[in-house]
Amino acid sequence: MTKRIFISRKLLSDSPFHDLISEGIEIYDDSLIEFNALDFKLPKKMYQNLFFYSKKGIFYFFNSQKYDPNISYGVMGESSAIYFKNITGHKPEFVGQGSPKETADSLLTKIKGQNILFVKAKNSISSIQKKLDGNVQSDDLEVYSNDPKIKFELPNCDILIFTSPLNVRTYYSMYHDRGEQVLAIGSTTFKAIFECIHRKVKYPETASEYSLYNLVKSCLIS
DSSP states (O other): OOOOEEEOOOOOOOTTTHHHHTEEETEEOOOEEEEEEEEOOOOSSSSSSEEEHHHHHHHHHHOOOOTTSSSSSEEEEEEHHHHHHHSSSSOSEEEESHHHHHOOOOOOOOHHSSSSEEETTOOOOOHHHHHHSSSSEEEEEEEEEEOSSSSSOOOOOEEEEESSSSHHHHHHHHHOSSOOOOEEHHHHHHHHHHHHOOOOOBBSSSSSSHHHHHHHHHHHOO
């Protein structure tokens, strides 16, 4: 019987998940969120650091702003670091890894005594910013909206893979828990799943698509 997997993002052409399709597995890749640019203006105050929560934030920010060599840039995860370089031609000075707490602790050692601007979505939960516990002066800048889709339809799947808390909440606003195997990209998404279906699920140590792929492979074998 053919296995079906849902992942809550559109897969890029170089995604490792395409390897599963060649093995006869059906993959339904679709974000349950609508994204749109927001009009924004940079604060007049000068910031020493900018941090991007997502690739979408990088895209929408640099769609109207130029790279500033006087600013230290940070991103969440290796894939965002690669995307940042593709967009700007430069590597970010900081790449967050692990949980929001681990990333915040690592970021704090780098920017303590400085200020930072977090570039994010309208409905961001600001998971890293909250963990800084007021140890640095931080502000946020919303550059795009991320609103739940009102209408969508998905088939029954054997594995559900969620890549953000908002995707989790959107999915379970439409469907009940049907006992599928559920995976999260990281600890913040894990918490959102637990709040919706009240059961613990697996997530990889590193919040990346490649780590998710390896986790799915292990689930398919077991």
